[in-house]
Amino acid sequence: MTSSIGADADPPRHDVSFLADLGLDGEVSLGESDRDEHATDYTTDEADAVRPDAVVYPASTADVSAVVAAADERGIPVTAYAAGTGLEDGAVPAHAGISLDMTRMDAIREIRPDDLQVDVGPGAIGADVDEAVAKHGLFFPPLPSSGDISTIGGMIATDASGMGTVKYGEVADWVLELEVVLADGSVTTVGSKAAKSSSGYNLKELIVGSEGTLGIVTRATLELAGRPEQIRGGRAVFPTLDDATAAISDAVTAGVDVAKIELFDAETAMLANDYSDADLPERPMVFVEFHANHGIDEEIDFCRAVFEAHDVAQFEIASGDRMDDLWRARKDITYAAEAYDPQREMGQPGDVTVPIGSYPEMIRAVKEVADEYDLFVPCFGHAGDGNLHYFVLQNPDDPEEVARAEAVYGELVERALELSGTATGEHGIGAGKRTYLEREHGETAVGAMRAIKEALDPNGTLNPGTVVPEE
Amino acid sequence: MTSSIGADADPPRHDVSFLADLGLDGEVSLGESDRDEHATDYTTDEADAVRPDAVVYPASTADVSAVVAAADERGIPVTAYAAGTGLEDGAVPAHAGISLDMTRMDAIREIRPDDLQVDVGPGAIGADVDEAVAKHGLFFPPLPSSGDISTIGGMIATDASGMGTVKYGEVADWVLELEVVLADGSVTTVGSKAAKSSSGYNLKELIVGSEGTLGIVTRATLELAGRPEQIRGGRAVFPTLDDATAAISDAVTAGVDVAKIELFDAETAMLANDYSDADLPERPMVFVEFHANHGIDEEIDFCRAVFEAHDVAQFEIASGDRMDDLWRARKDITYAAEAYDPQREMGQPGDVTVPIGSYPEMIRAVKEVADEYDLFVPCFGHAGDGNLHYFVLQNPDDPEEVARAEAVYGELVERALELSGTATGEHGIGAGKRTYLEREHGETAVGAMRAIKEALDPNGTLNPGTVVPEE
Numbered sequence: 001m002t003s004s005i006g007a008d009a010d011p012p013r014h015d016v017s018f019l020a021d022l023g024l025d026g027e028v029s030l031g032e033s034d035r036d037e038h039a040t041d042y043t044t045d046e047a048d049a050v051r052p053d054a055v056v057y058p059a060s061t062a063d064v065s066a067v068v069a070a071a072d073e074r075g076i077p078v079t080a081y082a083a084g085t086g087l088e089d090g091a092v093p094a095h096a097g098i099s100l101d102m103t104r105m106d107a108i109r110e111i112r113p114d115d116l117q118v119d120v121g122p123g124a125i126g127a128d129v130d131e132a133v134a135k136h137g138l139f140f141p142p143l144p145s146s147g148d149i150s151t152i153g154g155m156i157a158t159d160a161s162g163m164g165t166v167k168y169g170e171v172a173d174w175v176l177e178l179e180v181v182l183a184d185g186s187v188t189t190v191g192s193k194a195a196k197s198s199s200g201y202n203l204k205e206l207i208v209g210s211e212g213t214l215g216i217v218t219r220a221t222l223e224l225a226g227r228p229e230q231i232r233g234g235r236a237v238f239p240t241l242d243d244a245t246a247a248i249s250d251a252v253t254a255g256v257d258v259a260k261i262e263l264f265d266a267e268t269a270m271l272a273n274d275y276s277d278a279d280l281p282e283r284p285m286v287f288v289e290f291h292a293n294h295g296i297d298e299e300i301d302f303c304r305a306v307f308e309a310h311d312v313a314q315f316e317i318a319s320g321d322r323m324d325d326l327w328r329a330r331k332d333i334t335y336a337a338e339a340y341d342p343q344r345e346m347g348q349p350g351d352v353t354v355p356i357g358s359y360p361e362m363i364r365a366v367k368e369v370a371d372e373y374d375l376f377v378p379c380f381g382h383a384g385d386g387n388l389h390y391f392v393l394q395n396p397d398d399p400e401e402v403a404r405a406e407a408v409y410g411e412l413v414e415r416a417l418e419l420s421g422t423a424t425g426e427h428g429i430g431a432g433k434r435t436y437l438e439r440e441h442g443e444t445a446v447g448a449m450r451a452i453k454e455a456l457d458p459n460g461t462l463n464p465g466t467v468v469p470e471e
Numbered sequence: 472m473t474s475s476i477g478a479d480a481d482p483p484r485h486d487v488s489f490l491a492d493l494g495l496d497g498e499v500s501l502g503e504s505d506r507d508e509h510a511t512d513y514t515t516d517e518a519d520a521v522r523p524d525a526v527v528y529p530a531s532t533a534d535v536s537a538v539v540a541a542a543d544e545r546g547i548p549v550t551a552y553a554a555g556t557g558l559e560d561g562a563v564p565a566h567a568g569i570s571l572d573m574t575r576m577d578a579i580r581e582i583r584p585d586d587l588q589v590d591v592g593p594g595a596i597g598a599d600v601d602e603a604v605a606k607h608g609l610f611f612p613p614l615p616s617s618g619d620i621s622t623i624g625g626m627i628a629t630d631a632s633g634m635g636t637v638k639y640g641e642v643a644d645w646v647l648e649l650e651v652v653l654a655d656g657s658v659t660t661v662g663s664k665a666a667k668s669s670s671g672y673n674l675k676e677l678i679v680g681s682e683g684t685l686g687i688v689t690r691a692t693l694e695l696a697g698r699p700e701q702i703r704g705g706r707a708v709f710p711t712l713d714d715a716t717a718a719i720s721d722a723v724t725a726g727v728d729v730a731k732i733e734l735f736d737a738e739t740a741m742l743a744n745d746y747s748d749a750d751l752p753e754r755p756m757v758f759v760e761f762h763a764n765h766g767i768d769e770e771i772d773f774c775r776a777v778f779e780a781h782d783v784a785q786f787e788i789a790s791g792d793r794m795d796d797l798w799r800a801r802k803d804i805t806y807a808a809e810a811y812d813p814q815r816e817m818g819q820p821g822d823v824t825v826p827i828g829s830y831p832e833m834i835r836a837v838k839e840v841a842d843e844y845d846l847f848v849p850c851f852g853h854a855g856d857g858n859l860h861y862f863v864l865q866n867p868d869d870p871e872e873v874a875r876a877e878a879v880y881g882e883l884v885e886r887a888l889e890l891s892g893t894a895t896g897e898h899g900i901g902a903g904k905r906t907y908l909e910r911e912h913g914e915t916a917v918g919a920m921r922a923i924k925e926a927l928d929p930n931g932t933l934n935p936g937t938v939v940p941e942e
Binding site: 069082090112113114115116117120154158159160161165169170172174180185186188189190192193194195196197198199200201202203205206208209210214225226228249252253254255256257293295298299301302330353354355357358385386387420421423425426427428429433436437440441442444445448452453454455456461467 | 489494554583584585586587588629630631632636640643644653657658659660661663664665666667668669670671672673674675677680681685696697700722723724725726728757761764765766769770809825826827828829856857858891892893894895896897898899900904907908912913915916917919922923924925926927937938939
């Protein structure tokens with residue numbers, strides 16, 4: 001893995017006794033198990049875990065403001081935490097201090113169906129929001145694959161996206177307004193409840209994706225859409241990986257209105273078969289889903305015609321349970337990778353994105369690099385956006401193999417950047433990918449990011465060790 | 472009008488003789504007519520016009536960098552200028568100095584159909600870009616109504632949007648990567664050619680809409696979409712304004728897939744009839760356009776059913792020339808307002824946006840305020856986004872009437888903000904609306920904007936007097 005927390009493994013500890021005197025409505029915990037739990041996120045290496053000095057569970061914006069203001073005065077780091085589902089160590093308190101656990105601020109405060117809006121606390125679980133608005137015939141379109149367990153606050157922190165992004169865009173596109181606590185404890189709102197605005201600098205887009213380093217989100221107004229009346233989906237199998245990727249590119253550039261279009265290479269199909277009785281053909285395949293209010297059959301026919309031009313071998317589309325069956329292997333892929341080989345861990349999943357025309361080349365790069373380093377690297381992903389995921393399966397007890405796996409991760413990011421892509425399509429920079437930030441954006445752009453960080457958080461209180469590298 | 476340039480009407484002049492020594496490939500002009508031309512944008516009041524000390528027509532990024540670096544060292548303001556179609560005085564050089572005319576950097580550099588991308592210079596006219604990519608079956612979806620005369624750079628500066636935004640989003644949503652010259656003359660790129668990225672702070676969204684106050688865009692990579700195979704559109708007439716706005720709200724919340732949905736009130740219909748032989752019924756009406764690859768008839772039927780529930784009186788949909796005829800009054804509305812009464816000018820068009828559920832209330836507010844101040848205020852707009860435009864027709868030679876008109880503009884912004892809306896949906900803050908920035912976003916958020924401005928432009932070189940108010 002490429003992960004490397006910026007701080008010392010054992011950072012200096014902070015005196016957090018002041019927390020008891022803040023009169024918070026929420027809870028302060030100095031307990032060992034709380035601190036252990038907040039030392040890692042979903043894939044943090046043991047060596048990179050950092051225990052906070054205290055965990056605070058704020059109950060309100062006023063609590064967050066009080067903690068942040070007091071910590072800022074004392075030079076004590078504050079790192080927001082929620083479901084712990086991050087993949088790049090963005091919620092690990094690299095410099096210790098306070099872990100601010102937002103999960104109790106999880107209210108679904110107000111649904112305004114006439115405005116297609118909902119106000120939620122940052123701790124609300126994505127799927128819970130989606131379920132609450134379903135009663136009004138609405139949904140939250142950019143919900144990522146992790147939406148059953150991850151929070152709205154976490155999605156905002158990384159500008160998450162996922163399978164629906166090819167049709168609906170990223171989380172940022174569905175965030176209208178945020179209440180934010182800035183580094184000095186002041187509370188503000190950014191963005192607008194209007195569907196569009198040209199009013200001043202776009203602070204909302206600056207906060208989204210900033211991983212708690214510029215402010216802490218305490219409330220979000222999200223935009224919603226009407227649930228589609230027709231949903232159908234299924235799976236197509238292709239003779240070769242080149243056929244599959246060319247079919248996807250053609251579908252996207254021809255304007256097939258897919259709601260999801262996901263790739264599995266043959267190795268990923270093998271992984272899935274090993275995990276369940278899916279009995280997939282061990283060949284490249286594409287999962288598709290369509291959303292429409294009418295005319296869905298014509299759209300499916302359009303897609304089929306594009307796929308047939310690329311020698312599709314099987315193409316089954318269904319609805320309801322059969323559709324879920326066809327998709328199950330895709331939905332379970334992370335569990336399949338975790339279970340595949342007790343000797344081998346999956347590491348932090350790769351998450352590069354390249355312009356759609358370069359997607360076939362990026363996949364060929366994965367195959368080449370996997371061969372070169374003699375490792376098993378199944379790859380899959382949100383192909384319609386040019387977003388590729390891969391697991392470099394590795395034996396964590398074999399340092400030589402771990403080193404090879406790290407080299408694979410590094411080389412694949414390098415290949416993505418050579419193809420005008422990005423080091424992280426949706427997981428964030430966190431601590432794990434800070435080393436690539438300058439390689440991707442250049443020294444001047446990173447300098448501008450650093451200037452903004454210093455302007456908004458002059459004492460470096462908010463999540464130090466994440467996003468912007470130390471100078 | 473609410474416009475008020477921040478600087479003195481006659482700001483201190485600057486010694487720009489250094490420009491001759493920079494060895495630019497482009498041109499430096501000190502000529503009177505050039506300076507006059509760059510003293511205003513589309514609707515600048517004579518009293519607010521400010522002549523720059525020099526006009527520079529850069530030929531390259533290197534030229535822009537050289538001018539900005541040298542000006543920054545000398546404390547001389549640099550204000551980017553292009554087509555001069557802005558409506559909030561954002562391109563008026565409020566503190567004089569250099570007007571940097573980007574119109575010669577208008578190359579359409581590279582079209583990459585497989586990536587759905589085009590690289591253009593900031594001076595490229597929107598419609599020219601759209602025409603160039605049409606050869607590949609593509610289009611630039613967020614092109615605003617002014618696209619025939621306005622530049623890509625100007626659209627980026629204000630985060631423009633327009634009729635297609637209800638389906639396709641704003642200009643920001645279609646900007647992937649920008650080359651930008653920062654205040655010290657350094658050149659960087661922001662954003663990514665990948666369709667999505669979670670890599671570091673979103674500098675791209677910060678530059679978009681910043682009206683040349685944080686950096687000067689010298690190249691843009693835009694995302695494109697496939698041209699729809701079916702386009703149909705037309706016009707619906709409603710008995711009352713409440714029927715029309717309720718029909719629009721229902722269509723949007725029910726998920727009718729309109730590409731454009733525009734409102735005229737009866738007064739605007741009158742204005743249009745006065746300008747041409749359109750012979751519109753002088754009642755509220757809604758213009759719609761549909762884009763699809765198939766199934767367009769079902770979508771139109773869906774829309775018709777929604778409109779019928781609101782007692783639609785006429786609903787004609789067509790294609791080709793007949794569609795253009797049905798739409799002509801909407802497309803010509805600014806010319807109609809300019810021509811309506813030789814005694815009355817239209818002023819800077821109002822541009823508030825409110826949550827869609829409050830759109831009927833916002834329109835009622837326009838009627839109330841127009842009655843209260845006894846002025847003719849036809850209103851219309853991008854109803855699907857909650858974006859409302861209006862002209863407060865006023866006699867510029869009657870100071871009392873001008874004062875009443877200003878009060879109307881101010882009061883309507885106030886009403887929009889009370890309805891959780893924004894002071895400017897798509898025209899930008901410019902100089903004209905700086906007074907509302909703090910009212911809309913609050914002191915803390917404006918403080919954060921100012922901190923960002925100071926971090927990225929410490930000498931205040933870039934377009935001072937625009938967006939962020941002086942302290």
